[in-house]
Amino acid sequence: MPNVLGVIVLARNGDRLGYVQDPATYLSSSTHLTPLGAVQSHQLGSYLRSTYLNPSSPSYITGLNPDLANPRQVKVRAKAGGEGDPVFDSTIALLQGLFPPTPRNSIVLANESVVTAPLGGYQYVPVETVEPGNDRSLEPWTSCPAFLKRVAQIHASEEFRAKEKETATVRFFDTVKDYVFGRERSLANIWNIYDFMQTQLTYNQTYAYRLPPSLINTARALANYHEDLMFSDDDINGIGNIAARTLLHTILTSLERIAFDGDPLQLLLIESSYHPFISFFHATDIIDTYPELKGIPDPASSLMIELIRGAPPDTRDFLRFKFTNGSHPAQTVHVFGHRGDIPLTEFIYKSQDSVISNNRQWREVCTGRSATSSAFSTENLNVNALLALGVFIFALFALGLSFKWRANKKRGVKLAGEEDPYTS
Template identity: 25%
Template sequence: MRTSLQSGLLVASLAAPVVDAERVLGAYIYSRHGDRTPKVFGNTELTTLGYRQVFNSGSYYNTRYISNSSDLHIEGISNPKVVAKQISAAAPDDGVLQNSATGFLQGVYPPTSQAVNHLANGSTVEAPLDGYQIITLSATDQNADSESSTWLQGSSGCTKATVSSSSYYTSKEYLDMEASTKDFYQSLSPVLSGAFSKEDMSFKNAYTIFDYLNVGRIHNSTKPNVTDAQWIQLQSLANNQQFNLAYNSSESDSEYVRAIDGKVLAGEILDSLNQTVSSKGKFKLGVQFGSYGTFFSWFGIMGMPKASDNFTGVVEYASTFVLELVTDVSGDDFPEEKDINVRFSFHNGTASTSSKPKVYSMFGEGNDLVAWSDFVSKTKEVAITSDTQWCDICGNTDGKCASSDSTASTSSSTSSTDDSNGISRPVAGVIGAMVTLAVILGLEALFFLVGGFTVAKRRRGGPEMTSAGALADDKK
């Protein structure tokens, strides 16, 4: 009896399909900068502690994605030497964020002894700085100057987002909170008087006050005289204020204009992950840096607060979230799109092998894995993926949006005809343009002839697309 039962189990086990280990096809990492100087004094700078925080975080992701022994090793990613076409990295044009990204990338791909050239004359050249690896860091304009601005939307460039965030300051919720916390903030005068006026000690400056005291708690040997209860309240009030400035749940899914930075980020994430899918795995890893405000905005539009209240608080320095493309299909070939899933993980603060990112469900659905096709369709509902979208949602009419409006207006006006003169408007427009051009050229010729001027080529500047709808316009 036992023999027949064992035989039956053996046959059943042989008949059962073998499930291979999960394959990680690619990933996208979004990170906050490291520890920095306080915002209240302006000209914020990354501290040595901050540099160490992001470097350690990058080192963790080396063990997670680059190391060949990791269960989450990205399939086919180069190790230990970086291959430029496999990775992209970006950060806003801001010193704290750019320097943080550089430190992080040093951890992801540390110096390697393989950085050696053997020349034709028989000599050997080793790379400087013990084989330091250079990863090109692109500059985006998303949240430019964010670490020098005390207000979340101060530099977003989106007109309607600025109006939406400003309206929070006149809302009943804000006014009630400001009134109920007035005495609390005034009671902190002894520790704030060096940096804030009496009038500025209020809920309106909740985050700036919290940030100032937080830096003091980290760096000053004589810590601010604030009780644990007061500190918890300061942090809670800052979280409440900043989340409401970054995201408004009452706005429609297609609008979410207050969360403009999160919408732009959603488009950039979609673009990065799609590079992996469309290249069939040749592109491996996208890395981007930003401020806590962009975390807030993206968390809001992706429904993350439904998964945890942790997504409504200001994330700590060097916090990261990752989106991984995974499949259970075995083999060496890149899987079909229907077999690819997306998984989201988040870690508050510097990640490490002893404190790893935790998996959370997206879109409020309760599933750890989202089918790639579903992720694309749901993200497109809230993402910005073009200049036109950004201009339409923001209501901007200058810069890139001005040229877009002009083009659209011209296209609209030339679509009709004026039959009274027997000449269509497009033809009339061409004739008029030619006459005007002839007049201008004649005047220019006279101008240069009389004035003795010469023509020199000038490099063009102005807004341009970075990725998935972020407008790049150097503000510095």
């Protein structure tokens, strides 16, 4: 039986209230997790617990404490931009299922009394929130000129316009008018249309009774088409895959840590929105084998990357990928055309050149300018600014001398005139 050394989990947030994304910039409104979304994320956490923290499970992570969360063994990162509020709340709900309260979460004081954490031993697992203003690894697509240019090019492309003019698409936008209440009906805005309809269908009984089933299915298909175009690219290094390229840095560095016997890290949870799922599936060629995974994953979906050490005689480290689409059972998926587990070294080799490792590289990719040229430009600007300041100061100095000379000249004329009567 293979030995599971550790797991990286990419999880999507649970269901939330209405949410709007600008179709041109992907800047978004605020929203909140619903009790349904909390339950979905909690169930995902319970599933992960039964799969990886249960010593009797074939996928049990060897050596990981199944009861008490050890911050040295477990790391959690949550996207704070965009859908930040429901993403963070989903993280907490998932962790409640992954590490439920336990009486073992207690401490013995000096007076020998035992104190158990509130709520029956609730576990407060540290969560690192990833703000896009400081760290672009979980939301690299916003405020990225190259990505915004790509969005505009896709919306203006012949393929996109042809899709919008298809008879079925035109019929959908005509029919859906009475169900979107004044919202812009266009293929560019289809994600907002679909999200509104899906939210109302879930939480508004009157709306649910009125909405024809065919409309939500068409809206979902068109939204999948739109988002798949935006967050994919033919080349793994393409700007359309930017959500995967920044994510891969976290994945690769974490895999290296887990594989190193001297590092205690064994479980990494990355809580995010739907965007990196689409991009990662394309960047690693999963879509080529599983085209049905194109588009938007359901709330509380997860991608699990298991680091496995092979049994003798082949004791190399391998990666196994599993995907759960919402509450659907997990399915094993294969990357880069493999039909089974991929060696860790091969996965690193095939993906490392596309990785965006830091904010400096992100700026280079998004602006098309290297850090050196940017620094050179900044230096030139600074020199020019100093020269301009010097010229301005010199001009003020010269102007001051001019005024002083004129004042002295006027003063000399006046004094001479005043002295005339006395000299005559």
